[in-house]
Amino acid sequence: MGYLAKFRLWRGDHGTGSLVDYEVEVNEGEVVLDVLHRIQATQANDLAIRWNCKAGKCGSCSAEVNGRPRLMCLTRMNTFEEDEVVTVTPLRAFPVIRDLVTDVSYNYAKAREVPAFQPPEGLQPGEYRMAQEDVQRSQEFRKCIECFLCQNTCHAIRDHEENKRAFAGPRVLMRVAELDMHPLDTLDRKRMAQDDLGLGYCNITKCCTEVCPEHIHITDNALIPLKERVADQKYDPIRWLGSKIRVRSKSE
């Protein structure tokens, strides 16, 4: 039932490192994370891996398996040939801490820039009434497990370190869309999405959607509608006129 598999893991820290080969037993039904745990327990006690639930629910074990951004706990070994070398490297868009663990603090810093949910004045807890159809859209985005695979894959971040300052990435912009579609939220974050969080950097190539382990339609259901809403607001002739007539608009 079991066989010896060839693994190639990136080992190292911030600056330096290299791919190291391991031969390791693999058993029926296992996922990449199981095999890495076996290497850790028997051959490399100090192999750094970040993981928690091992069931695709917490989004901790993100890495790149044969170049593809994935959750290691959901990558089954039977998707590889037995003689295939499985190469596991850390997420490319974030600085390496050690081995397969990266510093993902960028994502948390950007998330903190999005103003929180703001309910209507005077609405007391327990009085909230919302229809299922109305909460469903935001619920899809709240399935997000914050694995940051979308952030890692989005080429506006992955290939352009310099964009990180101005661009918050798909995860964070999806959060803006989620709040914008929340039936009871009262705050308008559309201008902010465009001006401060860099919505314009997204050119809807759908790479984020492709790697999402929760199968959230990030581009189609969150980012494109958000872009449309921003455009509606920005290019609405009446609003445009209004902004010119007023002495000073809000952001000036």
Add this chain to the structure above:
Amino acid sequence: MSDMERYAFDVVVIGAGGAGLRAAIAAREAGKSVAILSKSLFGKAHTVMAEGGIAASMANVNPNDGWKVHFCDTMRGGKFLNQYRMAELHAREAPDRVWELESWGALFDRTKDGKISQRNFGGHEYPRLAHVGDRTGLEMIRTLQQRIVALQQEDKRIHGDYEARVRVFAECSATDLFTTGEGDEQRVSGVLAYWRPSGTFVLFSAKAVVIATGGIGKSFKVTSNSWEYTGDGHALAMLAGGSLVNMEFVQFHPTGMVWPPSVKGILVTESVRGDGGVLTNSEGRRFMFDYIPDVFRDKYATTEEEADRWYTDPDNNKRPPELLPRDEVARAINTEVKAGRGSPHGGVFLDVSKRLPAETIKAKLPSMWHQFKELADVDITLEPMEVGPTCHYVMGGVEVDPDSQAVVGVRGLFCAGEAAGGLHGSNRLGGNSLSDLLVFGRRAGDAAAEYVAGTPEGTLDEAQVQRAIDTALEPFSRATGENPYEIQSELQQVMNDYVGIIRTKHEMEQALKLIDDLKLRARELSVVGGREYNPGWHLALDLPKQLLVSEAIARSALTREESRGGHTRDDYPAMEPEWRKVNLICRIDGDGVDVVSQPLPLMPAELAALFDGKELSKYLTEDELSALGKEKA
């Protein structure tokens, strides 16, 4: 200690799951400065694994529900070993805690009239669980995480700094808890922790500490718990002079995945049964009808026809026995498998495919569908799942004051959530965990803030801190020694084999002997590599705590000579009213654990009046019944 960071906070919360975050929110809202220590990244705590829902008697689906019914269900589920006052507070306050989440942005599934929808669950009389599909824990942790962020945004506006009053120390593990003063003056003074990424130490001085570290499941081989669940808080509390209560009660969730081997133990939510799934054995029989215990006989359907009618007409039919409390279902599955009526991979079948249309299954149980598809190649809309018991939760925990969650015996120390004992008695009902985190997390945070206000600054003993650091670094100094992974794996096997779902005296004595051996070996732990993100070293630091708490479980289990809830003795199969009056308390004794008996407070007459005498007489002694003015039936 030159590379050590130092901080001073009013309150340090150890643990960033539901209880820890709720406690931090409360303490911050009370105006205190708060540090949150999280072993993982922010928002990854084990709370995300909770699937089914949050139990709260909002009565949105069935108007007959109310806190009194919830209280009674909780006591029944715990076989009346619960700390009654905690069960009362929990039932009373849970609805407010859920509504509050909504005001922080949570989006629960809705009823037709736009209220929070509620679903059925084992042991709950009415549909009571607020939920979001089968990912309720994720919704809860994300909402609390975002509430913390909202408070940080407020602090940024006022003080110009996001972290002026709440700071999250992610991937920062606590190793030691310090106290100052002697005797009655002894109180909490601080916490030592280390950054997992860098391996450098962080010293917190704090007047109050809240333990919210969750459970102990990682000491068992087959478990739904993650690596974080090593009983850190249980051990820290004991080592600081606190005690543990009822540690023998460990919940084996009846339905964990059994195949493939690498996912054995991963949770299959009880909602599958709540929404219509049935359990069958290899003969195709719905065997749960054979396992309805006497104490529940008048509450559960005895025929398949009545059980099936209940899903559409719950007021006029009794509920299916698949929805008995978890301890009953887990034991029944265990018995079926042992009798040779199990599924091919050593579980039983859980089938929802013949009960609900595929689209309904995908809508109501999306992550279960996903999980089986991705991990086991099973499409649950077409075929049954194979499931079996998995170590899931510890009912026992740190002994606390029921109102304030103050740890008994240690001033300035508080504890909430799974790490605290009492609320669930001998068995927890599904859904009562998330509500527990919210209700008692808030109470612990409030009480900690109040305590801080009246307490002078403590001092940290630098020599004590240095000793703790030296101990933590010791494994690096041994060129050869024991491999922490091996010792942990042996401990998991011991606990699984000898202190598992069915227990006997001989096996537990064996377990204690083996744990003693492992403790000796754990003194010789050796780790390779450096201090930066070194999981081998991290495990070496968790392991002594795991061993200590495992000993507490085994020793309590050996002491309690009856079967009740999450503690089943093959050699003492009956539930004994005399034992119901007893709490087993664990304290540190030398480098081991000592167990003593302590009386469990009897509920006051006004709460007892919520039950009929016939039911109480199944649990209480005659003396207790007459003290409450109830007749023996």
